[in-house]
Amino acid sequence: MKKLTEEFIKQLPEELQQKARECKTAEELNTFIADNDLELPEEALELVSGGILCSGSQKRKCPKCGSDDVYYDRELGEYVCRPCGKKWR
16 A cells, blocks of 8 residues: 555655655545545555545535535445535445
8 A cells, every 4th residue: 555655646746745745644645635636546546544535437426515525435335525424325
């Protein structure tokens, strides 16, 4: 996983590389990616422990608040909206 993470970071603009390397957990990296409107390459989608980012063709919108800050929690088998906490299948 570290190799995939570093390969992803190296593809970022220089000003974002340092900020990405400061992420200490997969959740921090996930938040960084979402906050900067970045997309992980297909082979790195599972960087986020417990879930995957919803990006590209997997992008979802929350049925409750309409936010697209959504991820899929593999343990729960549900999509989760970060802003409002709504969960759905």
